[in-house]
Amino acid sequence: MTSDCIISTHDLNLWYGGKHALQSVTMKIPKNKVTALIGPSGCGKSTLLRCFNRLNDLIDSVKITGGILFDGQDIQAPGTDVVALRKKVGMVFQKPNPFPKSIRENVAYGPRIHGITDRYALDRIVEESLRHAALWDEVKDRLDDSALGLSGGQQQRLCIARTLAVEPDVILMDEPCSALDPIATAKIENLIDLLKREYTVIIVTHNMQQAARVSDFTGFMYLGRLVECGQTKQIFEHPADELTENYITGRFG
Amino acid sequence: MAEKFHAELDTLKKDTVKMARFGRSMLRDAVDAMVRQDTQLAESVVARKEKIHELEVELEERCYQLIALYQPMAKDMREIACTLKVITASLRIGRYGKVIAKIVNEISDAGNGPAIRSIPRTSPMMSIPHMADLAIDMIDDAIEAYDTSTLRLIEDFSSRDDTIDALRHSIFREGITHMMENPRSLTRCTHFIMVARYLERCADHACNIAENVHYMETGERIEIH
Numbered sequence: 310m311t312s313d314c315i316i317s318t319h320d321l322n323l324w325y326g327g328k329h330a331l332q333s334v335t336m337k338i339p340k341n342k343v344t345a346l347i348g349p350s351g352c353g354k355s356t357l358l359r360c361f362n363r364l365n366d367l368i369d370s371v372k373i374t375g376g377i378l379f380d381g382q383d384i385q386a387p388g389t390d391v392v393a394l395r396k397k398v399g400m401v402f403q404k405p406n407p408f409p410k411s412i413r414e415n416v417a418y419g420p421r422i423h424g425i426t427d428r429y430a431l432d433r434i435v436e437e438s439l440r441h442a443a444l445w446d447e448v449k450d451r452l453d454d455s456a457l458g459l460s461g462g463q464q465q466r467l468c469i470a471r472t473l474a475v476e477p478d479v480i481l482m483d484e485p486c487s488a489l490d491p492i493a494t495a496k497i498e499n500l501i502d503l504l505k506r507e508y509t510v511i512i513v514t515h516n517m518q519q520a521a522r523v524s525d526f527t528g529f530m531y532l533g534r535l536v537e538c539g540q541t542k543q544i545f546e547h548p549a550d551e552l553t554e555n556y557i558t559g560r561f562g
Numbered sequence: 563m564a565e566k567f568h569a570e571l572d573t574l575k576k577d578t579v580k581m582a583r584f585g586r587s588m589l590r591d592a593v594d595a596m597v598r599q600d601t602q603l604a605e606s607v608v609a610r611k612e613k614i615h616e617l618e619v620e621l622e623e624r625c626y627q628l629i630a631l632y633q634p635m636a637k638d639m640r641e642i643a644c645t646l647k648v649i650t651a652s653l654r655i656g657r658y659g660k661v662i663a664k665i666v667n668e669i670s671d672a673g674n675g676p677a678i679r680s681i682p683r684t685s686p687m688m689s690i691p692h693m694a695d696l697a698i699d700m701i702d703d704a705i706e707a708y709d710t711s712t713l714r715l716i717e718d719f720s721s722r723d724d725t726i727d728a729l730r731h732s733i734f735r736e737g738i739t740h741m742m743e744n745p746r747s748l749t750r751c752t753h754f755i756m757v758a759r760y761l762e763r764c765a766d767h768a769c770n771i772a773e774n775v776h777y778m779e780t781g782e783r784i785e786i787h
């Protein structure tokens with residue numbers, strides 16, 4: 310697992326002002342696998358996820374200590390190209406957030422920003438990304454329609470296509486299905502399963518069955534600490550820590 | 563929701579313990595009926611067969627419902643998995659009780675001709691009651707371990723199972739000796755040998771419960787030979 314790990318944190322601590330939101334988190338994210346982060350609300354899942362592409366930089370009060378390595382590079386180091394990092398480590402949010410533009414423009418936006426202007430190249434990226442996001446067949450005849458006319462599940466897959474368009478290595482997903490119905494959810498779950506052939510996926514979810522279904526590895530967080538991290542089968546069949554056991558079986562609090 | 567689930571799971575486990583004791587009582591009474599040549603008691607065991615089948619269907623159904631409605635995980639999942647195994651083992655034990663009870667009727671003095679009545683029935687019987695006691699003790703301990711999560715009760719199951727196996731062999735050899743000495747004892751001795759085999763299977767089912775209780779409590783699989 311060590312050699313095949315794409316992101317690792319070492320003794321990672323994060324404070325929002327006086328609030329110690331991540332406490333000595335040491336974990337490894339295996340490459341081309343799906344890792345799920347679970348834990349009660351406020352335990353720091355989104356915070357940890359945002360560390361992986363330095364989205365916490367946008368919050369003024371944040372202070373971070375400890376190391377985060379992506380592909381062997383310390384991403385906290387001064388001089389890190391944050392734009393390049395966010396291209397490599399993309400993010401899909403809880404609520405689908407397409408731009409109020411056409412479907413084509415939503416996907417082409419990222420590559421364009423990164424300097425691709427050739428119309429033909431962009432069309433190819435749009436098609437490939439939409440195919441990867443399992444959306445192509447549903448939208449291929451209406452690429453120039455507004456993205457806002459899509460259903461919630463389609464919008465979420467469009468956001469995934471938008472993330473894929475800039476060819477990331479890692480896709481971070483923060484509760485990507487919580488605004489979706491069961492059918493749209495099942496589509497995203499299938500998609501996650503396909504994505505891991507080429508990408509590393511880290512997903513935050515409150516749905517334990519979803520974590521069990523889609524992930525290879527699961528980390529359980531509680532009050533800012535990573536309590537336990539291991540193979541999903543093991544975590545859901547017999548977790549090593551009693552806290553994890555209690556959380557998974559709903560005997561919490 | 564979790565509270566409702568756990569309340570239902572607790573009741574299900576209590577009812578499964580009742581079913582297990584019901585199956586155990588069928589075996590106990592069948593052996594007693596055999597020892598005492600009590601055909602009425604044997605009849606009552608045979609009559610309980612329907613009830614235990616009903617219990618099996620009902621309890622299994624409740625397990626499936628809990629799985630479908632709550633998708634249990636970790637210890638909850640292991641408890642239901644173990645409960646399903648206990649239900650099956652209890653049914654089997656009860657059914658062996660029924661099979662033994664039927665033999666009681668077949669080889670009883672009452673209702674049979676002088677040919678059967680004159681068959682010796684003491685000697686090979688000697689270790690059957692003892693073997694039955696040991697097997698039923700194992701069943702009791704396995705049920706208790708399941709009911710109260712007490713792994714200590716099943717710690718020595720491996721050696722207890724060895725004793726059961728040894729007794730079965732000895733009953734087998736004893737039976738053969740009797741049959742060679744007195745061909746008229748063939749029917750009875752064959753039945754006794756079969757009963758010893760059933761008791762051994764019942765002890766195996768107790769081991770099965772024990773293995774699953776161990777899994778339920780620890781998440782680790784063990785094998786008891």
Ligand SMILES: Nc1ncnc2c1ncn2[C@@H]1O[C@H](COP(=O)(O)OP(=O)(O)OP(=O)(O)O)[C@@H](O)[C@H]1O
Pocket residue numbers: 325328330348349350351352353354355356357368
């Ligand atoms: N911008 C912020 N400023 C101050 N505190 C914050 C900020 N963001 C999060 N926190 C606090 O940090 C802790 C961790 O928050 P985080 O959003 O990472 O939790 P979470 O595990 O994602 O929760 P949820 O499951 O509800 O999304 C919480 O106590 C939260 O109140």
Ligand SMILES: [Mg+2]
Pocket residue numbers: 354355356483513
């Ligand atoms: Mg969150």
